[in-house]
Amino acid sequence: MMGHREKQQAELFYEFSLEGHVPQDHLLRSIDRFVDLTSVRDHLKPFYSHTGRPSVDPELMIRMLLVGYINGIRSERRLCEEVHLNLAYRWFCRLDLTDPVPDHSTFSKNRHGRFRESNLLRMVFEAVVARCIEEGVVGGEHFASDASLIEADANKQNSTAKEDWDPDKINPEIASRAVKDYLFSLDDEAFGAATDVVPKFTSHSDPSSQWTAARHGPAFFAYSNNYLIDTDHAIIVDVQASRSVRTGETYATRTMIERAHERFGLWPERLIADTAYGSAEMLAWLVYDWGIEPHIPVIDKSKRDDGTFSREDFAYERETDSYVCPAGKQLLRNRRKFQTIRADQSDLDFVKYGAAKADCEACALRQQCCPKGAPRRLLRSKYEGARQMARDIAKTEDYAISCKLRKKVEMLFAHLKRILGLRRLRLRGPNGANDEFLIAATAQNLRKLAKLFPGGPKPQTA
Template identity: 25%
Template sequence: MLHSAKQQSFSFHSELYNLIPENHLLRQIHDVVDFSFIHDLVRTSYCEYYGRPANEPELLFRLLFMQYLYNLSDERMIQEAQVNLAYKWFAGLNPEDTLPDPSQLSRFRNHRLGASQVDDVLKNIVKQCIDKGVIKSKTVIMDATHSLASSQTQRPLEILRDAAKRLVRVVVKKHPKLEKKLPSQPKLEKDQADAEKVMLHYLADLGEAVEHLLPDHEGAVSEKLHIAKQIVEDERLLANKGIMSAIDPDARFGWKSNTKSFFGYKEHIAMTEEEIITAVEVTGGSADDGKQFTKLLNQSLDTGMEISEVIGDTAYSSKDNLAVMKKEEIQPVVPLNPVVHNGGQKQEGFDYNKDADFVICPAGEHSIRKAIQGSKQTGKSRSLVFYFDVEKCKVCPLREGCFKPGAKSKTYSIRVVAEHYQEQIEFEMSETFTERIKRRPIIEHKNAELKRFHGLTRAKYRGLFRMRMQAILTAFAVNAKRMVKLINKMQPVS
């Protein structure tokens, strides 16, 4: 049951708060950021008339805010707030008041904010920045950074065993009488050749049995069952290119360069020139940066911000992205790359990775070399041809319809169609482009701040949903900190 937001009731001990310096960061944030919006945002996730009184949403959200501002765990946040006067004052509590259990932070984050439109959390602070005159530019800068998964990679057999074990454990814990009705795990011989296929069939049978026995499953059972089905349906699993962890099945391998890879997630970010983050999109580590452009642009426009210019790297220079910007009368300050803005029909499942400069096939294998074909004199009908390892193609589980038996090579061609981009090519040669593209590196500084000071280097939780929560709440905290700094600059010098 949700009550209206209550005011802090000062006690005799509240005089201790006078010890908090006036220029303390939390005092400054309290003065410029309005946190009351959270009450209406999460209202629909509570029952308003029945049940036990709930902890006040603004109290819990302020605790979450400090958690991401200072990069603390749920338990550490509550421990620190219990003895830190500034933390307790910011939360709206009296010095002698007790704090919620750490589990309340997790519940509020996942079941209250998560049940609402969590994007509105970020959108609200951006609107506050606009209302206070903090955002003056009409430019957004886009880039992506990455976070390492909180779990280690596993081999296919380990993934299958782990997923089965976790599903059986949660079913037996909640429904002990069903233990004997579940299919028994097969006994595998050491170095058994078809061990992975046997376990894959067992996991599929186990999932079907659980669905039959518990048609109304929910909670932890639903979560583990969903993971099991994801693994069974992943065609690339046995080739070591799909799901790499039964604990965090949404994490994926991504590439930072031709030789450096990572396992985790990508945060795609849009930011103003004032360094206020306007949009965040979270994907697995293998996602194409350029394909998130439209989502980032729409999220930024939804805040009420006017956008007349987008600055980014070559990942955002695809034909579709340029067409969207032209339609919206937005000037694209993005370097063109003949690989990214290609002509002709792309073969489904093949993606170009601009950081590593290779193409990744549907099975997760990447090209081993590239060559340019066509007339050098006229520049017409030229193509970039990417070559794959034929030996791997011969045994690939997805080779049907992709690799012809007996073929000596497997290639993927991208036709260079420069004439479609003549206007952008001419702009790229101008002094205006040269000057404006110099603004792009400031988003690199913001990415470094998110990772170095606010814990975005590694996922705190598992799964795409929780990673998204982490990224958006981190962006909110960073925006609030930046908002204070910008407003202080706007104040006249006394």
């Protein structure tokens, strides 16, 4: 017989507990064990007035933001609706059934005010990294770095071609927040000072974003999200936004390595990265300044494709500071003497070696070496020692292992875009990009901790 539920009078009192309605194996339960925001109020205390109406609890806003990024909820308006309806979200945010949910506009007001002025989001991110170190999932020996393009909140229709763009004509007093950030970051090595090349188009709404076609498809405005990870468990040690150019990404990596050492005392033995980080300057910085092994392919444009000898066919002799050609003749340093020294930067970064003209003209291998005219000359980078070290490392078994470990960074970016939904930024300017990247990296680290310790943190040994 078909059942029928008769309508009854509503009960006047209910016994209800959020704790009992959130499953023990829920993701937010596992994550909550590693979230400690007790220091948020002390960190923000100087930025609040001592009088006036009480504000929305900043810990509540941070917990709501974490819920949004952990679950791929990109809209803060929708986030407020979901927290209002979802019992697990309410439990994680420490909200009872009768507690009101903050309005979505509260997030924007605090983000552009107290949160950014106090650098709160970085403090929260570093607190989670410190917890990862405390749990023993950060080895601190092998780091990997990479960057991924994240589309900016800008489009070509609202942009200016490079021949018409002049930042000196911008009036800072009436400019938008993103434009002011752009003017402020013109001397930043990861943004305005990353390169003096003017992009083909500059966005009016977000001038700091880079017009790029790096994906070999339609060009778009983007920022680079730079990760520095520990390869033991793919924990994100640091994160930094930058302009989507190679020099901006390398400067961001330097900043992250320095900051990881300053904040946590981490000093890796090796850095794993792709060819984009294999410039002579970057390799020299790693080897000479920090003593870090560069497990990085070297950027080398000396290879010739016309069948003639490349620089690698010449043997370098350290004792005499000279090269020996395949015919056994020496190429000496600064064979030609100049009365005036040119101040070109390329002359400062490279040392010139040349063969004797008589040796080349009488050589039987001339057509394979310098068919267009004698004598043969070579350029050697002043950082060639670091470059050669990277080449030697590339021949080892450890380097082959490093190539596999580098894929962990790429997997984090895939997770960022597919699971967290961060394919396009909602906020504009360098500060907006940094805010989104920081909270997303915090969410990824918390999800990793929950995966590694589903039953809770390790018991502390006496």
